[in-house]
Amino acid sequence: MNYTFSDKVNDMRPSAIREIFKSLANPEVISFAAGNPSALSFPVEKMKNIAEQIFLCRPTDALQYSVTEGYAPLIKQINERLKENFSIGNDYDETIITSGGQQGIDLTTKVLCNEGDTIICENPSFIGALNAFRSYNTNLVGVDVEDDGINLTLLESALKANKNVRFIYIIPTFQNPSGITTSLVKRKAVLSLAEKYNVLILEDNPYGELRFAGEELPTIKSMDTEGRVLYCSSFSKILSAGMRVGFLCGNRELIQKVVVVKQVNDVHTNIFFQMLASSFIDIYGLDEHIASIKELYKQKCGFMLSQMDEKFDKRIKYTRPEGGLFIWVTMPQGDTVELAKKAIDNKVAIVPGTTFCPVQGERSSSFRLNFSTPSDEQIVCGIDKLSKIINNFKG
Amino acid sequence: MNYTFSDKVNDMRPSAIREIFKSLANPEVISFAAGNPSALSFPVEKMKNIAEQIFLCRPTDALQYSVTEGYAPLIKQINERLKENFSIGNDYDETIITSGGQQGIDLTTKVLCNEGDTIICENPSFIGALNAFRSYNTNLVGVDVEDDGINLTLLESALKANKNVRFIYIIPTFQNPSGITTSLVKRKAVLSLAEKYNVLILEDNPYGELRFAGEELPTIKSMDTEGRVLYCSSFSKILSAGMRVGFLCGNRELIQKVVVVKQVNDVHTNIFFQMLASSFIDIYGLDEHIASIKELYKQKCGFMLSQMDEKFDKRIKYTRPEGGLFIWVTMPQGDTVELAKKAIDNKVAIVPGTTFCPVQGERSSSFRLNFSTPSDEQIVCGIDKLSKIINNFKG
Numbered sequence: 001m002n003y004t005f006s007d008k009v010n011d012m013r014p015s016a017i018r019e020i021f022k023s024l025a026n027p028e029v030i031s032f033a034a035g036n037p038s039a040l041s042f043p044v045e046k047m048k049n050i051a052e053q054i055f056l057c058r059p060t061d062a063l064q065y066s067v068t069e070g071y072a073p074l075i076k077q078i079n080e081r082l083k084e085n086f087s088i089g090n091d092y093d094e095t096i097i098t099s100g101g102q103q104g105i106d107l108t109t110k111v112l113c114n115e116g117d118t119i120i121c122e123n124p125s126f127i128g129a130l131n132a133f134r135s136y137n138t139n140l141v142g143v144d145v146e147d148d149g150i151n152l153t154l155l156e157s158a159l160k161a162n163k164n165v166r167f168i169y170i171i172p173t174f175q176n177p178s179g180i181t182t183s184l185v186k187r188k189a190v191l192s193l194a195e196k197y198n199v200l201i202l203e204d205n206p207y208g209e210l211r212f213a214g215e216e217l218p219t220i221k222s223m224d225t226e227g228r229v230l231y232c233s234s235f236s237k238i239l240s241a242g243m244r245v246g247f248l249c250g251n252r253e254l255i256q257k258v259v260v261v262k263q264v265n266d267v268h269t270n271i272f273f274q275m276l277a278s279s280f281i282d283i284y285g286l287d288e289h290i291a292s293i294k295e296l297y298k299q300k301c302g303f304m305l306s307q308m309d310e311k312f313d314k315r316i317k318y319t320r321p322e323g324g325l326f327i328w329v330t331m332p333q334g335d336t337v338e339l340a341k342k343a344i345d346n347k348v349a350i351v352p353g354t355t356f357c358p359v360q361g362e363r364s365s366s367f368r369l370n371f372s373t374p375s376d377e378q379i380v381c382g383i384d385k386l387s388k389i390i391n392n393f394k395g
Numbered sequence: 396m397n398y399t400f401s402d403k404v405n406d407m408r409p410s411a412i413r414e415i416f417k418s419l420a421n422p423e424v425i426s427f428a429a430g431n432p433s434a435l436s437f438p439v440e441k442m443k444n445i446a447e448q449i450f451l452c453r454p455t456d457a458l459q460y461s462v463t464e465g466y467a468p469l470i471k472q473i474n475e476r477l478k479e480n481f482s483i484g485n486d487y488d489e490t491i492i493t494s495g496g497q498q499g500i501d502l503t504t505k506v507l508c509n510e511g512d513t514i515i516c517e518n519p520s521f522i523g524a525l526n527a528f529r530s531y532n533t534n535l536v537g538v539d540v541e542d543d544g545i546n547l548t549l550l551e552s553a554l555k556a557n558k559n560v561r562f563i564y565i566i567p568t569f570q571n572p573s574g575i576t577t578s579l580v581k582r583k584a585v586l587s588l589a590e591k592y593n594v595l596i597l598e599d600n601p602y603g604e605l606r607f608a609g610e611e612l613p614t615i616k617s618m619d620t621e622g623r624v625l626y627c628s629s630f631s632k633i634l635s636a637g638m639r640v641g642f643l644c645g646n647r648e649l650i651q652k653v654v655v656v657k658q659v660n661d662v663h664t665n666i667f668f669q670m671l672a673s674s675f676i677d678i679y680g681l682d683e684h685i686a687s688i689k690e691l692y693k694q695k696c697g698f699m700l701s702q703m704d705e706k707f708d709k710r711i712k713y714t715r716p717e718g719g720l721f722i723w724v725t726m727p728q729g730d731t732v733e734l735a736k737k738a739i740d741n742k743v744a745i746v747p748g749t750t751f752c753p754v755q756g757e758r759s760s761s762f763r764l765n766f767s768t769p770s771d772e773q774i775v776c777g778i779d780k781l782s783k784i785i786n787n788f789k790g
Contacts, residue, residue, distance in 0.1 A: 048450035055443035063635035
């Protein structure tokens with residue numbers, strides 16, 4: 001029979017770069033395309049011991065239905081960490097555990113946006129967020145990102161020009177895909193503009209704990225006194241991505257609506273791993289573990305940049321991130337979709353910039369490289385192969 | 396600041412019976428209000444051993460990002476079980492792993508329904524599904540359930556009277572909340588009516604494996620040759636509810652759209668527990684374990700009914716379910732919201748029928764009792780207390 005779909009999802013298709021991701025199953029392919037944390041970053045032995053204890057001591061709590069809001073001790077630990085490390089937490093704030101950071105983005109959109117409402121986001125931005133916004137048939141307006149973050153003039157123009165702007169979506173720290181960090185001046189300015197035009201901000205900070213160079217900057221949420229900023233993050237990059245445990249923090253009134261909507265979405269997040277994360281923090285703390293991840297990524301990023309410095313043509317520009325997982329490479333000219341195809345023919349996977357454009361199909365002369373997952377050997381070989389393709393690429 | 400919400404979620408509120416559920420935290424309260432599987436039904440030791448093996452042998456696969464479709468070996472096992480036990484599986488069918496059965500219902504609604512579209516469901520029906528439908532601002536039309544399932548005359552009237560009916564939502568086996576099983580004649584008739592009016596069916600079968608009396612009946616999906624039926628279920632009632640692993644099976648074209656929408660919802664379901672469920676099936680199989688759950692529930696249901704037979708006034712009617720988790724009690728008159736309040740004052744929790752009405756706030760002279768979670772002692776004491784309240788209730 002013939003099927004018809006809802007307007008909001010009708011135009012949604014599997015990713016245009018699906019072929020690239022399919023090719024990753026081929027072990028000969030060197031992948032710089034992932035957004036995965038390093039497998040070396042998983043504290044397997046510690047998690048194994050905690051899991052055993054949970055099965056021994058509290059199996060019923062860990063296997064039975066639980067509350068939608070999330071595991072109370074974990075919420076308390078998250079709130080303490082948000083307070084200590086990010087100065088986040090007003091009296092009116094509440095935190096809900098989500099099934100990964102992604103669910104926080106999805107539910108926020110569902111709670112705030114009617115079809116046709118506008119969301120302003122960085123251009124480029126995180127594909128998972130852009131597609132979540134699209135799945136509610138919202139109007140996406142991208143604002144270009146500069147070396148120190150979003151272009152403020154264009155942001156104000158976008159706020160002026162668009163009706164029904166519901167929120168600004170921003171990843172201020174080690175942005176995906178660009179690796180760029182928004183400066184303090186721009187963080188303040190974005191909040192001021194949100195106040196001036198009375199829109200909310202969804203601040204996404206999955207990489208905020210992964211700074212391996214430079215100075216910490218305050219989160220936008222920490223400067224918010226009105227409850228204008230929703231803040232989402234997750235344990236995906238600091239403990240385990242596969243367990244799908246994230247969180248969303250914001251004004252109680254907003255979070256309580258998110259709770260109602262999460263309840264009909266998946267009832268609650270896997271409770272066993274909420275308890276596991278909580279015990280991990282309780283027994284081992286996160287600081288030492290995160291320090292080891294930062295050291296690993298510092299080395300990997302530095303090593304990859306050194307290979308790129310050596311091999312890439314000087315007309316090719318790229319970011320030098322102070323944390324996170326990504327380097328953003330910009331060609332002098334041309335569309336990188338073709339370049340990504342050539343790369344995959346040579347068994348190197350990269351993600352072309354068009355993937356991250358709020359306007360679908362927009363050309364981009366940039367592409368994203370991930371440094372957290374490939375081995376040093378793969379970095380040497382992959383950057384060498386890639387340099388031969390891009391140094392000769394005419395676009 | 397003041398917040399405005401999307402039209403679709405604006406009217407959604409925390410459950411009206413929240414106070415009842417809050418009271419469950421009080422250990423003095425005997426709860427017949429849950430929808431939980433018995434804690435005795437969790438195969439803790441076996442799950443513990445498998446978890447240990449996963450941490451030992453495949454930690455990276457279990458902690459890293461995974462594919463949205465779900466863990467391939469588990470999908471294969473589910474499809475084999477659906478084929479063997481439920482005669483489900485056409486060439487065009489595919490199965491996606493969902494974060495509990497609830498997510499299958501939510502994503503199906505998102506994929507198929509625009510705001511204002513109509514969903515026809517049983518009256519009463521599962522509150523989690525009704526609220527998922529409401530969260531997309533759909534028009535809910537309830538059709539009364541009789542002893543042998545949905546009233547066919549009213550179903551056809553509803554199909555005739557409503558424009559844009561997208562699907563019929565039905566729980567044909569051990570329905571929640573009524574415990575009623577739709578007869579074979581009515582299953583065939585529902586499918587015929589769906590064909591006649593060209594609407595889809597979402598068949599929800601979370602309790603289908605839990606028959607402890609009577610004869611198995613074919614699923615509606617097994618009679619479908621056109622790809623008209625989507626079928627959702629989960630491991631919540633047969634392995635663990637807290638792990639949030641369910642599945643949705645239907646025509647490839649529908650499932651592939653669901654995959655795209657799930658990707659932006661939570662990327663994928665907790666992969667560790669998908670692998671754990673798969674290993675459980677591989678090593679131990681599900682049949683022996685499910686047989687023990689059925690034996691347990693048969694005893695519990697029988698024991699509760701015997702207490703009710705002894706203590707309840709003869710004018711009070713109730714279902715005698717052949718499986719599942721629930722008994723549905725109908726008073727000669729009156730609204731059971733008051734009755735539930737009186738019960739909770741006497742430290743017994745039940746769920747009043749209005750909770751399960753597709754039309755919100757509709758009065759109901761029925762209420763739901765759960766027999767899977769209370770102990771035998773609690774059943775004796777709780778039914779005794781409850782009988783004193785309901786035998787004297789004037790409504």
